Amino acid sequence: xxxxxxxxxxxxxxEEAFLTINCTYTATGYPSLFWYVQYPGEGLQLLLxxxxxxxxxxxxGFEATYRKETTSFHLEKGSVQVSDSAVYFCALSDLVxxxxxxxxxxxxxxxxxxxx
Amino acid sequence: ETxxxxxxxxxxxxxxxxxxxxxxxQSGHNTVxxxxxxxxxxxxxxxxxxxxxxxxxxxxxxxFSGLQFPxxxxxxxxxxxxxxxxxxxxxxxxxxxxxxxxxxFGEGSWLTVV
Numbered sequence: 001x002x003x004x005x006x007x008x009x010x011x012x013x014x015e016e017a018f019l020t021i022n023c024t025y026t027a028t029g030y031p032s033l034f035w036y037v038q039y040p041g042e043g044l045q046l047l048l049x050x051x052x053x054x055x056x057x058x059x060x061g062f063e064a065t066y067r068k069e070t071t072s073f074h075l076e077k078g079s080v081q082v083s084d085s086a087v088y089f090c091a092l093s094d095l096v097x098x099x100x101x102x103x104x105x106x107x108x109x110x111x112x113x114x115x116x
Numbered sequence: 117e118t119x120x121x122x123x124x125x126x127x128x129x130x131x132x133x134x135x136x137x138x139x140x141x142q143s144g145h146n147t148v149x150x151x152x153x154x155x156x157x158x159x160x161x162x163x164x165x166x167x168x169x170x171x172x173x174x175x176x177x178x179x180f181s182g183l184q185f186p187x188x189x190x191x192x193x194x195x196x197x198x199x200x201x202x203x204x205x206x207x208x209x210x211x212x213x214x215x216x217x218x219x220x221f222g223e224g225s226w227l228t229v230v
């Protein structure tokens with residue numbers, strides 16, 4: 001079945017450092033890809049998405065490019081802030097069984113901690 | 117703010133009891149899904165409802181059941197609670213037919229089974 005693999009955390013960076021969180025996927029077809037962020041004690045917030053190969057999703061300084069050839073969707077940010085400290089989840093959308101329902105398959109999450 | 121609201125935010129139940137969690141979908145969304153997120157893990161898909169019928173199910177036993185109402189609000193019911201059911205339960209809404217498949221989550225309900 002479809003799956004998502006994320007780099008192990010935690011990732012600890014100093015403020016203004018460059019961030020990369022790796023994400024690769026296994027899927028049949030061409031799913032949409034997402035990054036969600038979860039702040040402590042909160043639910044999931046959609047950070048960015050890409051719906052087809054070579055699409056770049058971006059939001060709040062974060063970017064990720066849908067790479068079909070490497071089945072990857074790595075998250076990057078040029079300069080992190082303390083407020084970016086959270087858990088980041090990579091996810092793909094696929095169909096439930098063979099029906100029309102669409103669900104998300106998530107990676108295990110990568111915790112980012114940014115220090116001053 | 118996603119427009120998806122859940123209640124209660126926290127609750128504690130005893131093993132063997134039953135629990136009902138509630139969700140109000142984002143306006144205009146016709147599909148609601150439920151996910152279970154165990155501590156330190158990514159969310160796992162439980163099931164999805166569309167037009168008040170179950171439209172897909174993940175690998176969860178029948179004691180996990182749900183309802184969707186005409187106003188697109190939803191309930192998740194779990195019978196015969198087990199300790200491993202302790203988790204954050206997330207409701208998500210979307211619009212079936214949205215080619216971008218964007219799914220919006222609520223803040224979640226934290227369930228502790230003791």
